Amino acid sequence: MIEVKGLTKRYGEITAIDDVCFSLEKGEILGLLGPNGAGKTTTMRILSGFMPPSRGTATVAGYDVLKEPLEVKRRVGYMPEHPPLYNEMMVSSYLDFVARIKGVPRNRRKNSFARVVEQCGLPQVTSRLVGNISKGFRQRVGLAQALIHDPEVLILDEPTIGLDPGQIIEIRELIKALGEEHTIILSSHVLPEVTMICKRVVIINEGKVVVVDSYENLSARLRKSERIAIKLTKPNEQVISRLKALTGVKEVFADEGNANCFIIESEIKSEIGEELAKTIVSEGWGLQEMKLLSLSLEDIYLRLITGEKELLS
Numbered sequence: 457m458i459e460v461k462g463l464t465k466r467y468g469e470i471t472a473i474d475d476v477c478f479s480l481e482k483g484e485i486l487g488l489l490g491p492n493g494a495g496k497t498t499t500m501r502i503l504s505g506f507m508p509p510s511r512g513t514a515t516v517a518g519y520d521v522l523k524e525p526l527e528v529k530r531r532v533g534y535m536p537e538h539p540p541l542y543n544e545m546m547v548s549s550y551l552d553f554v555a556r557i558k559g560v561p562r563n564r565r566k567n568s569f570a571r572v573v574e575q576c577g578l579p580q581v582t583s584r585l586v587g588n589i590s591k592g593f594r595q596r597v598g599l600a601q602a603l604i605h606d607p608e609v610l611i612l613d614e615p616t617i618g619l620d621p622g623q624i625i626e627i628r629e630l631i632k633a634l635g636e637e638h639t640i641i642l643s644s645h646v647l648p649e650v651t652m653i654c655k656r657v658v659i660i661n662e663g664k665v666v667v668v669d670s671y672e673n674l675s676a677r678l679r680k681s682e683r684i685a686i687k688l689t690k691p692n693e694q695v696i697s698r699l700k701a702l703t704g705v706k707e708v709f710a711d712e713g714n715a716n717c718f719i720i721e722s723e724i725k726s727e728i729g730e731e732l733a734k735t736i737v738s739e740g741w742g743l744q745e746m747k748l749l750s751l752s753l754e755d756i757y758l759r760l761i762t763g764e765k766e767l768l769s
């Protein structure tokens with residue numbers, strides 16, 4: 457449904473995105489995850505047909521964003537980070553206005569309006585002024601304006617940003633429900649957001665794709681090893697070579713910055729703890745501390761975006 461190949465965008469000297477590639481099947485919900493300035497908005501604006509790339513191609517439902525942006529716009533509902541809402545308009549007139557701009561034929565506008573009001577849970581606010589409704593409802597109106605021309609694809613830029621926890625849950629549920637009939641790309645800079653809604657994740661950092669994978673695969677790939685930290689009172693120069701020789705141990709290194717501390721990386725489920733403790737005691741190195749260092753997916757995301765790509769190798 458969406459095919460992105462070598463997408464690059466430069467703003468003068470700044471390369472906002474560099475050689476971005478990924479693809480999306482019909483009906484998938486994909487999360488574009490990355491810190492501020494990673495290039496999420498840039499990627500989404502290009503995919504929505506609002507901005508041409510400097511290099512590379514992207515097709516949406518078979519249409520090239522550069523050659524046929526109008527066909528792309530017809531099939532994409534885009535919700536920018538700050539949806540263009542007019543505070544002095546009533547919700548119903550605003551949605552009618554958007555329907556007209558997007559070229560929804562007059563005889564279909566009433567149905568389109570009824571459909572998005574139903575889809576986005578807006579019945580109680582249709583006759584209120586946009587400026588007077590809560591942020592959660594404003595976000596729903598933002599979604600409604602993206603959906604008004606009944607697009608197959610939804611591109612949502614940080615859809616839950618600035619909402620309270622209750623509203624965040626409501627919007628997530630709404631997006632999941634929309635995912636049953638739409639292909640969706642949403643962006644976020646927080647990991648839980650993406651893992652709760654999306655099956656597959658593209659992590660992007662400083663304009664480059666760091667990883668594209670399903671959430672399950674990502675967790676599995678990243679949990680290939682376990683780490684144990686130890687602190688010894690009387691280590692000698694044989695510690696590293698001796699511990700490396702234990703079954704299940706992949707790597708042993710001194711914990712820089714912490715004197716007498718070592719990190720032992722072992723194969724997952726190898727349960728080396730007992731053997732490790734026995735060895736330390738029998739060698740007389742003095743075991744002062746031993747703890748399992750678990751890497752949460754959040755740690756991993758942080759490490760990935762701070763450049764520790766070897767985590768995935």
Ligand SMILES: Nc1ncnc2c1ncn2[C@@H]1O[C@H](COP(=O)(O)OP(=O)(O)OP(=O)(O)O)[C@@H](O)[C@H]1O
Nearest residue numbers: 467470472490491492493494495496497498499645
């Ligand atoms: N119109 C522009 N002119 C110049 N540089 C820009 C422009 N728009 C974006 N950039 C730069 O391109 C890079 C990517 O920006 P982009 O807005 O795509 O990131 P983002 O991932 O959406 O960030 P955020 O999480 O803050 O929304 C940043 O370095 C940004 O400063």
Ligand SMILES: [Mg+2]
Nearest residue numbers: 496497498537
């Ligand atoms: Mg952005």
